[in-house]
Amino acid sequence: MKPRILLVEDDINLTELVRYNLEREGFDVVFSNDGEEGMMMAMEQPPDLILLDWMLPNLSGIEICRRLRRNGDTANIPIIMLTARTEEGDRVRGLEIGADDYVTKPFSPRELIARINAVLRRVRPGLSGKVLTFSDISLDSTTHKVLRDHKPVHLGPTEFRMLRHFLENPGRVFSREQLLDAVWGHDVYVELRTVDVHIRRLRKALNSDGANDIIRTVRSAGYALDTEQ
Template structure:
């Protein structure tokens, strides 16, 4: 699974629906994980750390509503966007799904094209760089679509890893990222990299940004990690 690809967890117990969703998401460039039960979904959220969850309401065992409720109770999954999918079309059901913590509610049968648009909309809010958005922080501009970075109007030359690091920082300025969190977000969970490697690439990113003048925008938080200002 590429660290660059947005990670989507599809939770759907109907094999045909699961296959259609996964096929279309992968065609759009997403890295897809699949679950057929609520229990499996809860485990995969911990293992994969998805950027978004497509969650069917009617699941064997633990229901989609209960999965949603539990994910919202956990600090590590509280902010993950959840799109609830259900054949329940009554207003009371929509309200229940949203009040339980879903960010969006899609009624079956749904348009796959519309669902893909809703996925991109949620990711634009939480992971803008992964859907080609332009990010700005003070005098730094990152164009995720063209993979170009400028500082005070001057081009900044970055390697792929430094670009992903900067994207991560610019998506959430001020947030402190631990080395382990950066390894997961930038390198991916399937690759073993020593945490000291993070320090090396942070150093390279700092050097590239400081070549264009100005203060170092990345601060080291002793005992915690790194943050953008």
């Protein structure tokens, strides 16, 4: 079955270019040039991945991303932002809202396809049927459910993969570079600061009910899953 990509982009020429190249690579592409319509399409028939422009008519890509992450049916859909914004603060804001990756315009179709494939490879290995536990946290790779003290924890795809990596290696300290390789893959360039953004998001989700922070920051070294702070 072909992976289904939802493209929400108001530039008609760019939409046609992206759609042509994705379909040539074997993807099933649906698209919208309007923010509200794109949001509705994502809710009614959740795709395997969303390509989301930052600036859209009627509803911005940032707001769409925020709403999708808050909805249980769409919270785990990988989202790649397409943006002409080059300022670091804008890129970090997109990641903090819930995007898994971003591509800065202008971009080559080859780069975009490489990023899409990398994201999909990171998401699909989760269906391994394995339940990981540490302290009061459990992660089910089959259902993509995370519990802390028997209460559900809602994570985006990147935070889920990061937590899974920590749970597979409890107590081990990982540098930012090691986390980039493990969570994002070797073939995609992601800035080191991106790791810190997702660590903050993971901590916020795990500690939402005032639970103890079990992600330890090791100065000048990295991060570890550890009950000893």
